[in-house]
Amino acid sequence: MRMQIQALGRWALTLLQELGKTGQFLAYALYSLVRRPGRPVHVLKQIRFIGAKSLFVIVLTAAFTGMVLGLQGYYTLTKFGSEGMLGTAVALSLIRELGPVLSALMVTGRAGSAITAEIGIMRISEQIDALETMALDPYKYLISPKFIAAMISMPLLCAIFDVVGIYGGWLVGVKLLGVNPGAYFSEMYRSVEWKDVYSGFVKSFSFGVIIAWIGCYKGYYAGHGAEGVSRATTESVVLTSVLILIWDYFLTSVLL
């Protein structure tokens, strides 16, 4: 019994220590954004990697998400004779919820894992130590550009997701199932408010912070060898995805 209590205590202490370290990392990363934002060329390179290179997967996911929404929405709304509301249903689902969350999950899988692997390999091959011995701040060169890039890229990717998704829903609803095209867009225009768009952007911005935060943190403190990097990458994707969903709930309850 005593051993079990000791083990529980050790686990709780480790968890608290890890939480503290994670929080400290985020605080220093945000401080560095202001004090040492990094060179614009490094930020642009990261925007290209996190944003531009995620475009294909975002467009593909958005198109099919919109099409499924169009299909499901049509069959549900026809039961109430209100298929004219299809545009509103598709747009609100995408703009308020699915756009920010799904685009963040896609970027987590594509770029978040790569961020962890890149920084993790730099850690185990002493490249980060080399930067420090040159009296150069690794946060300025590695962390800040990724944070800025993720914070800029995510709202833009979310906007693209929303637009492509809405046209995916239009393709299925209007072109395949015969919903009135005027009703699709005019109802949408009438129902979607600035608050909906704003909440979607706030979400995707904060998801960008989460992706950069966990991706960089897990890589920065990766364990030893290839196995350490591999474990850090897996943990990074899982933790980021879970945090995105949890944070989404809290934000939704505040922004509704």
Added chain:
Amino acid sequence: MITLNGVHKSFGSQRVLNGLNLTVPAGQITAVIGPSGEGKSVLLKHMIGLLQPDQGDVQVDGQSIVGLRRSHLNLIREKFAMVFQNAALFDSMTVYENVAFPLEEKTTLSKTEISEQVTTALQEVGLREVNHKYPDELSGGMKKRVGLARALLLKPEIILFDEPTTGLDPVIRRAIHQLIKDTQQKFGFTAVIVSHDIPDIFDVAHQVAMLYRGEILQFGSPHDIQTSEHPVVRQFISGSLDGPINSGAA
């Protein structure tokens, strides 16, 4: 001058440094020798603040670097350069970009001046026509020489070498040792070399420190070490299989 006073360092339950005391004299080459896994690299990382001691103090030119804020530590690190055991080159950059990187970040030199200095530095370590290659296209020895060129370029006051010649052929090894010796004489920097190259290192170093079980067992001139009566030092230098290092009874 670098001074370590009563430095203790453990990783989990493994005690690596055990109340270590060492003074590295300024403007000289000090070699740290000792069996593998005794914490020589850990000692080097304490000198530049990459690792913090659990207990004890590390001073650089009379100023303690233990517990310093990153910005203050970086001011002290301006005096340093370090050559890592595995070179630690940035793998997403070419050889040229690797060597030029500290110059681009820390000086206001023009591109032409940087290019001239990088070419000269690479030639000095015996490398030609590798500018556009990436680190993974180089042999281990070539990587070490690129790391050496990168360290020498900023002409620091103190250079830490973590096994700069391990894995190199005898000719290149001797050339690197000669290069360290010549550049040290020319610029007068303080050098600390962790090395297993016995007896070659005795021709390079002014002082030798023997690290064993987390403490400096003996510190003196190469002659003092070579003529030491201590059984651990004698066995390590002779490379004998019989003795306290193997039996663990020093």
